[in-house]
Every structure is written in structure tokens, then in C-alpha cells.
Amino acid sequence: GGIDNYLEFLPAYQFGQSIKSNTQNMHEKTFRKFWxxxxxANFEKTFSKHHRTSLMVAHEVFRRTSDFLRGERQFGANDLTGLNAGDANYALNNGYGTDYSMVSVFGRALYSYRDKxxxxxxxxxxxxxxxxxxxxWGTFPSVAVAWRASEEAFFAPIKSVVNDMKLRFTYGEVGNANVNAFAYESNLVNTKTNNWGTAFQTANISNRDLTWETTRSWNAGIDLNFLNNRLEFVMDAYIQKH
Incomplete structure (x- = not known):
């Protein structure tokens, strides 16, 4: 959490032909909260010396809120700066609040046989x-497989030159929720008219079909090590779709 405090003071002045007869003072505050x-939870176990397994589950909840307030007045003298001493006929006030929360559940399982x-x-x-x-709610899976071909028996004749070779493939989905809060609702803002005073108008058209944007990625790669691991070669190819 935190507080942002902003003050702006514009004094009355005369500079040549330019005259500003009124003092102007603006005060802004933003209050932020986050928790x-x-x-x-993790679990790891190796079975029969060669089967290595790992499980992990996680859960996260967070909420972020903010409140913004702004007040502005005009004054008849430079030594008057309190908003309550300003001319109410030239009062400008506004404010808004935001509220965002998210819940995530995550799980991962890993299996390795002889690191091969x-x-x-x-x-x-x-x-x-x-x-x-x-x-x-959105659900986003991913999977990764790898094969260390250099551990196979057929690789032995060239292993003195190519010390390690691993082939990799991954597929994954990630979600994006970066849209304006409450964009799925029709939000109202107040507006001032010369003839009818203060009124409300629609600031946006509601869209209750808004949901997670999903990005899908495919990746294939190869890792090579040569000459007692003094030379390394890595190559990847990937496709990404929204």
C-alpha cells in the first residue's frame, strides 16, 4: 500500500502585458492498498535410484485497490492556499476508485529416468x-519433453566428440487479463451542461463476453556440447499464436 500526495500552486502575477489576477491551488491524493x-507445497522422491519425481502445487490470492481524490480552487491572494478558503464558484472536484483481485491455482509434475x-x-x-x-476463469496447460540421446548405447562411437545431445519440445498456454476493470459493465460518468446542470452519461459500451486472451506457443530445440564441453551449440524454433 501507499499514499501519493501532489500539490500544485499557481500564484497571481503580472509580467509585462500578461496579468493573472487569481491564485490557483490544486491538491491530489491517491491511497493504494495491496495484499x-x-x-x-513440494514433494520430491527418487525410486529405484533412476526414477526421479517431483510434485508442486501452489495457490495465490491478491487484491489491489486505490482511491483518487482531487480538489482545485481559486483565491484572491497568494497567501491563501487552503482549499476551504477558495472561491466555491470556481471549485473543481473529482475522484475515482479501482478494485482488482485475482485467484490462481497452479500445479506441476516432473518425471525423469536416468536424466535421459x-x-x-x-x-x-x-x-x-x-x-x-x-x-x-481461464485454464492454461503446458507440457515439456526432453530426450538426452547422448545417453543411448548407439551414441557411444561419437560421444568423445559430441559429449552431450538433448532434444527438446514444449507446448504451453498463457493467459492475459490486462483489460480495464469493469469494462464488462456500462460505466457512468457525470457531466455538466449549461442548461440542465449535472447529469450522467455512459462512458463505455458493456461487453460481458470479455474473457482471457490465450497465447499458445510451440517450441522445439536441440542442445549440443562438443570437445569436453568446451563448445556449446543451442538451436530453437518456435511458433506463437494468439
């Missing part, structure tokens, strides 16, 4: 308050 709660065959699978589920009920 989070995380839980992580490797598999990692992950799954996460996220819920964001930026979306309407029924659209708030």
Missing part, C-alpha cells in the same frame, strides 16, 4: 475480477 496470500527421458507437465487456473461472472 497477497501464497501457499506452496524427461517429462514436465503444468496446469494453472486463474480467476480475474476484470471479467464478468461465467467468464472470469
Amino acid at each position: 497477497s496470500w501464497k501457499n506452496i 527421458y524427461m517429462l514436465t507437465a503444468t496446469l494453472r487456473r486463474d480467476g480475474s475480477s476484470n471479467f464478468a461472472e461465467g467468464r472470469r
Whole structure:
């Protein structure tokens, strides 16, 4: 959390033909709050010396809020700076608040046999308050497999030159919830008209179909080490789709 405090003071002055007869004072404050709660559990075990496994589950909740206030007045003298002493006929006031929260559940499983065959699978589920009920949750899986071919028997004749070779493939999905809060609702803002005073108007058109943007990625790669691991070669190719 935190507080931002901003003051702006414009005195009355006369500079040549330019005259500013009124003092202007503006005061802005922003109050921010943030909290989070995380839980992580890990389990690792090796079976029969060669089967290595690992499990991890995690849970996180966080909430972020802010309140913004702004007041502005005009004064008849430079030594008057308190907003309550300003001319109410030239009062400008506004403010707004934001509120965002998110819940995430994450799991990962890893298996390795002799560091030759490797598999990692992950799954996460996220819920964001930026979306309407029924659209708030997204599920994002990923999987990675690797094969260290240099540990196979057929690789022995060239292992003195190519010390290590690993082939990799991954597929994953990630979500993006970076949209304006409450964009799924029609938000109202006040407006001032010359004839009818203060009124309200719609600031945006609601869209209750808003939901997570999903990015899908495919990656394939190869890792090579030569000459007693003094030379390394890495190559990757990937495709990404939104």
C-alpha cells in the first residue's frame, strides 16, 4: 500500500502585458492498498535410484485497490492556499476508485529416468475480477519433453566428440487479463451542461463476453556440447499464436 500526495500552486502575477489576477491551488491524493496470500507445497522422491519425481502445487490470492481524490480552487491572494478558503464558484472536484483481485491455482509434475527421458507437465487456473461472472476463469496447460540421446548405447562411437545431445519440445498456454476493470459493465460518468446542470452519461459500451486472451506457443530445440564441453551449440524454433 501507499499514499501519493501532489500539490500544485499557481500564484497571481503580472509580467509585462500578461496579468493573472487569481491564485490557483490544486491538491491530489491517491491511497493504494495491496495484499497477497501464497501457499506452496513440494514433494520430491527418487525410486529405484533412476526414477526421479517431483510434485508442486501452489495457490495465490491478491487484491489491489486505490482511491483518487482531487480538489482545485481559486483565491484572491497568494497567501491563501487552503482549499476551504477558495472561491466555491470556481471549485473543481473529482475522484475515482479501482478494485482488482485475482485467484490462481497452479500445479506441476516432473518425471525423469536416468536424466535421459524427461517429462514436465503444468496446469494453472486463474480467476480475474476484470471479467464478468461465467467468464472470469481461464485454464492454461503446458507440457515439456526432453530426450538426452547422448545417453543411448548407439551414441557411444561419437560421444568423445559430441559429449552431450538433448532434444527438446514444449507446448504451453498463457493467459492475459490486462483489460480495464469493469469494462464488462456500462460505466457512468457525470457531466455538466449549461442548461440542465449535472447529469450522467455512459462512458463505455458493456461487453460481458470479455474473457482471457490465450497465447499458445510451440517450441522445439536441440542442445549440443562438443570437445569436453568446451563448445556449446543451442538451436530453437518456435511458433506463437494468439
